[in-house]
Amino acid sequence: MYQVKTYNAIAPAGLNTFTADYTLNQSEHPDAYLIRSVNLHTETLPSSLKVIVRAGAGVNNIPIDQATANGTAVFNTPGSNANAVKELIIGLLIMASRNLIAATTYSAQHTEADISQRTEHDKTQFNGIELTGKTLAVIGLGHVGALVANAALSLGMNVIGYDPYLSADAAWNIAKQVQRAATLPDAVKQADFVTVHVPKNADTLHLINKDALAAMPTGVQLFNYSRLGIVDNTAVMNALATGQVAHYYTDFGEPQLANQSAVTVTPHIGGSTIEAEINGATQAARTIMTYLETGNVHAAINLPDLNVPFNAAYRFTVIHENVPNMVSQITAKLAAANLNITTMANAAKHQIAYTIIDVDDLQQPQQADLIAELSKIPAVSRVRLLKRGSVE
Numbered sequence: 001m002y003q004v005k006t007y008n009a010i011a012p013a014g015l016n017t018f019t020a021d022y023t024l025n026q027s028e029h030p031d032a033y034l035i036r037s038v039n040l041h042t043e044t045l046p047s048s049l050k051v052i053v054r055a056g057a058g059v060n061n062i063p064i065d066q067a068t069a070n071g072t073a074v075f076n077t078p079g080s081n082a083n084a085v086k087e088l089i090i091g092l093l094i095m096a097s098r099n100l101i102a103a104t105t106y107s108a109q110h111t112e113a114d115i116s117q118r119t120e121h122d123k124t125q126f127n128g129i130e131l132t133g134k135t136l137a138v139i140g141l142g143h144v145g146a147l148v149a150n151a152a153l154s155l156g157m158n159v160i161g162y163d164p165y166l167s168a169d170a171a172w173n174i175a176k177q178v179q180r181a182a183t184l185p186d187a188v189k190q191a192d193f194v195t196v197h198v199p200k201n202a203d204t205l206h207l208i209n210k211d212a213l214a215a216m217p218t219g220v221q222l223f224n225y226s227r228l229g230i231v232d233n234t235a236v237m238n239a240l241a242t243g244q245v246a247h248y249y250t251d252f253g254e255p256q257l258a259n260q261s262a263v264t265v266t267p268h269i270g271g272s273t274i275e276a277e278i279n280g281a282t283q284a285a286r287t288i289m290t291y292l293e294t295g296n297v298h299a300a301i302n303l304p305d306l307n308v309p310f311n312a313a314y315r316f317t318v319i320h321e322n323v324p325n326m327v328s329q330i331t332a333k334l335a336a337a338n339l340n341i342t343t344m345a346n347a348a349k350h351q352i353a354y355t356i357i358d359v360d361d362l363q364q365p366q367q368a369d370l371i372a373e374l375s376k377i378p379a380v381s382r383v384r385l386l387k388r389g390s391v392e
């Protein structure tokens with residue numbers, strides 16, 4: 001039986017994906033965490049923990065280095081909530097262009113009997129603009145950014161994208177009418193609206209800073225539905241005061257943004273739709289099951305891709321540092337136990353490497369000793385032994 005610990009509200013329809021070999025929240029020695037936004041940086045990860053899956057895109061709430069040192073694989077569920085964010089951004093663009101917040105606030109405040117006459121007089125103050133023909137800069141063209149860019153094109157907007165690290169796969173998702181900018185200032189210099197869809201990391205911290213804001217036309221409207229810290233909120237407050245930025249929309253509140261008429265804060269609801277939550281939880285459950293039962297890895301945050309059909313009776317998986325002589329030390333241990341390897345694969349990603357070794361004739365009494373022997377090799381952080389068609 002595998003033990004899964006969940007954090008946050010995880011869609012029950014997604015949790016139903018787990019087979020009868022999985023129990024939820026019943027053990028102090030979990031094999032897997034299935035999480036959303038819980039901050040794990042303050043937690044010591046248990047030694048039993050083999051995998052953490054974030055139902056969602058961002059992994060900045062996970063201590064990746066600690067997980068890697070613990071031999072814990074980390075995954076997210078790429079794209080599972082991208083459509084939800086796209087629809088919210090399109091909604092906000094329409095809200096922004098038609099002054100919907102001010103207009104509905106006006107209506108809520110004026111309920112007098114002769115309101116229809118006042119309305120016809122007052123409505124001119126809520127005149128809007130149309131999105132067709134306006135320019136949207138999309139910073140980051142991954143799962144969310146590509147959908148936003150394509151949807152904005154379908155509204156007749158000019159779309160300029162900036163993503164110096166765009167993967168070849170992601171590029172396929174972007175309509176050819178999206179213009180590519182070579183630099184951030186180039187992307188934003190003609191924008192009526194700027195929307196940011198990049199991961200939070202050391203390179204993107206304050207990506208939208210004083211200089212980036214100065215490169216935007218006066219009166220630009222800015223959207224941050226990525227993460228707190230990617231936009232320098234102090235610089236934005238200064239730019240709002242001078243009129244450089246007309247309005248700031250963000251999913252991430254903090255005190256300096258509170259009660260500002262030109263700031264609209266939503267409470268981190270970008271991915272909060274029924275559909276996105278089911279997608280994320282379902283994808284996360286499948287990822288946990290695949291990793292725990294086969295050891296195969298696709299698109300992990302901290303491990304290389306390694307996908308080997310599991311045809312032998314047993315499989316050793318070993319997470320180790322990406323240093324010389326590891327595979328030879330591992331195979332020497334198996335040779336010493338007189339084991340014949342049927343398949344072997346190894347891959348590396350930055351400082352970490354991952355080895356899968358399949359064997360057929362492994363006797364039960366040998367198993368614990370071999371795991372212990374392999375675990376003793378310096379630079380090995382996790383050894384697992386999987387039996388095909390069975391749980392550990």
Ligand SMILES: NC(=O)c1ccc[n+]([C@@H]2O[C@H](COP(=O)([O-])OP(=O)(O)OC[C@H]3O[C@@H](n4cnc5c(N)ncnc54)[C@H](O)[C@@H]3O)[C@@H](O)[C@H]2O)c1
Nearest residue numbers: 057058140141142143144163165166197198199226270271
């Ligand atoms: N508000 C929410 O609820 C919500 C929901 C989903 C995603 N997100 C956040 O939105 C962001 C985007 O998510 P995603 O799923 O599209 O991620 P993604 O990984 O699919 O795409 C991110 C893109 O940003 C690009 N990028 C990285 N650094 C860049 C830089 N310095 N300049 C320009 N581009 C850069 C990458 O090349 C990649 O194409 C993430 O921060 C994620 O956490 C928030």
Ligand SMILES: O=C(O)CC[C@@H](O)C(=O)O
Nearest residue numbers: 036037056057058271272
């Ligand atoms: O609602 C959530 O779990 C947050 C989703 C979002 O921030 C993400 O990173 O995917």
